[in-house]
Amino acid sequence: MTTTRKCPICRKPRAAEHAPFCSPRCRDRDLAQWFGDGYAVPGPAATPEDMMGEMQRREGDAD
Template identity: 70%
Template structure:
């Protein structure tokens, strides 16, 4: 049985436990910047502002 080393999803270098699932703080920060900059997206239609407001109101009542 061959064990496959998992790699960093950003640069494909071996992962480091300290920064898992990344190899370094640099790659971890690059991934975070992708999320903040809308580099990643969840498939589906954009939410309407009224739907978002309805969710906020519902959460406050719980």
């Protein structure tokens, strides 16, 4: 038995060309949620100093 995955925004069946969404509208709604702080990654907020240290560490790893 195969189950069809649903769009995480409107719960309609997904469309391959817009996966994991069903349409450009749902894809754009999801992006707007990220831009508008509707979603958040758990954990403490990073300070600018933490972000600079991480960027410097990554630059050092690339050498």
